[in-house]
Amino acid sequence: xxxxxxxxxxxxxxxxxxLLLDLLVFNRNAxxxxxxxxxxxxxxxxxxxxxxxxxxxxxLGKQAAMEFLTGYLIEKSLSVDNLFVFLLIFSYxxxxxxxxxxxxxxxxxxxxxxxxxxxxxxxxxxAKFHFLLYFLGAFLVYTGVxxxxxxxxxxxxPDSNPVVKFLGRHLPITSRLHEGKFFVRQDGLRYATPLFVxxxxxxxxxxxxxxxxIPAILAxxxxxxxxxxxxxxxxxxLRALYFALEGLMRLFHYLHYGxxxxxxxxxxxxxxxxxxxxxxxxxxxxxxxxxxxxVGLSLLFPKKPEEETxxxxxxx
Numbered sequence: 001x002x003x004x005x006x007x008x009x010x011x012x013x014x015x016x017x018x019l020l021l022d023l024l025v026f027n028r029n030a031x032x033x034x035x036x037x038x039x040x041x042x043x044x045x046x047x048x049x050x051x052x053x054x055x056x057x058x059x060l061g062k063q064a065a066m067e068f069l070t071g072y073l074i075e076k077s078l079s080v081d082n083l084f085v086f087l088l089i090f091s092y093x094x095x096x097x098x099x100x101x102x103x104x105x106x107x108x109x110x111x112x113x114x115x116x117x118x119x120x121x122x123x124x125x126x127a128k129f130h131f132l133l134y135f136l137g138a139f140l141v142y143t144g145v146x147x148x149x150x151x152x153x154x155x156x157x158p159d160s161n162p163v164v165k166f167l168g169r170h171l172p173i174t175s176r177l178h179e180g181k182f183f184v185r186q187d188g189l190r191y192a193t194p195l196f197v198x199x200x201x202x203x204x205x206x207x208x209x210x211x212x213x214i215p216a217i218l219a220x221x222x223x224x225x226x227x228x229x230x231x232x233x234x235x236x237x238l239r240a241l242y243f244a245l246e247g248l249m250r251l252f253h254y255l256h257y258g259x260x261x262x263x264x265x266x267x268x269x270x271x272x273x274x275x276x277x278x279x280x281x282x283x284x285x286x287x288x289x290x291x292x293x294x295v296g297l298s299l300l301f302p303k304k305p306e307e308e309t310x311x312x313x314x315x316x
Contacts, residue, residue, distance in 0.1 A: 015232055019109065032097040038243035045237030052233060056226070066280040067221035070287055071230035074220065074266070076241075077259055077291055078213045079234060080252070083242045085205050093198050099180045103195060104239040107202035114207060115231050118214045123224045133270050136215050140267030148260035163204050164197060173197060219266045220283070253303050258294025262287055 049072060057065035090100055126132055167173065174191045178184045182196040217227050265286060269278045 011229065015112075015236070018236065019105070022105065033101055033243040035244065038240050041240035042237060042244045045233070045240055049233040049237070052229065056229075060226075063280060064221075064223065064226055066284050067223065067226045068230050070220050070280065070284045071217040071227060072234055073284075073287055073291065074216050074262060075213050075231055075234035076237075077255070077262065077287075078216065079238055079241065080245070080255060080259070082206065083238070083245060086202060086242060089198060089201050089205065093194060093201075095195070095198055096177070099177065099195060101239060101243070102180055103199050103202060104242060106199055107206065108235050108238055110203045111206045111210070111235055112232060114203075115210055115214060115235070116228060118210055119218070119224060119227050119231065122214060122218050123222055123227065126218060126222055133219075133273065136219060137267040137270030137273075140215055140219060140263045140270070142267075144260040144263030144267065147263065148257055163200055167192065167197060167200060216263060216266050219270050220280075252295055252298040254294045254298040254301075255291075258290045261290050261294075265290070 053065055053068050053072070056068045086104070089095075090103075095103065126136070172189060172191045173196075174184060174186070174193050176193070177195055178193050180195060181193055182199065184191050184193060214227075214231075217230060221227055266283075269283065272278075
């Protein structure tokens with residue numbers, strides 16, 4: 001089924017309306033997002049995503065619906081690592097909790113635009129050059145192995161971030177937060193605030209993570225519509241998921257290894273695609289089993305207090 005341009009416009013208008021409703025109505029005033037509120041929004045975004053998946057099943061059939069659900073699960077699970085890095089960034093810059101929602105909101109707006117560009121370029125390249133599938137598969141296997149070897153301890157070093165360095169050289173930055181504003185005017189000059197630097201860090205971090213998640217979803221489906229919409233729905237619930245899991249992310253210490261296994265599985269599936277076809281139903285089952293297993297193991301075998309370490313930063 002060919003997706004009409006009108007539907008693309010309607011879908012993006014719907015997403016924009018949801019984001020504006022979130023920013024201008026439900027979160028108009030800066031506040032600390034409590035667990036109950038975060039869990040409520042998380043449930044809302046998950047139900048909305050599954051409802052859209054049901055519409056995909058009705059419009060495009062069972063195969064497309066399974067591709068959407070698999071892509072959504074992969075993106076959602078990979079975003080947990082992303083959320084952990086966001087937590088480190090906020091801790092590094094000492095961002096007050098009431099301003100974190102605003103940063104994540106605008107960070108996700110930027111992520112939607114950047115990922116849409118990545119998806120369109122990636123899908124076009126794969127459609128024209130079939131052999132790139134094998135490079136994509138090898139890249140995912142390499143990324144999975146590298147992720148497992150890192151033991152879930154990403155380094156956060158804003159001082160080495162080239163974009164942050166550029167901002168420091170070419171943009172005057174204040175030392176105060178100025179009530180959550182990104183820019184302020186002082187003595188007739190326009191200054192950026194530390195919150196803008198944090199926003200840039202969040203955006204550049206997401207670009208790095210997109211280098212893993214976008215190829216993973218393109219390996220599941222080369223339908224631009226499926227890849228784009230599954231990415232969008234996973235990103236829409238990212239803010240709520242962050243606040244819901246902020247205090248629990250350290251508990252799921254085996255999830256990191258589960259994510260690496262998923263990337264290795266998806267990459268291996270591509271590498272053997274000409275020899276053996278793995279059905280989408282089996283792929284979905286394996287992804288779900290790995291996620292459930294890694295979370296279950298984390299709960300059954302929690303880290304001992306002396307094993308818990310905080311990822312390194314450049315200020316240590």
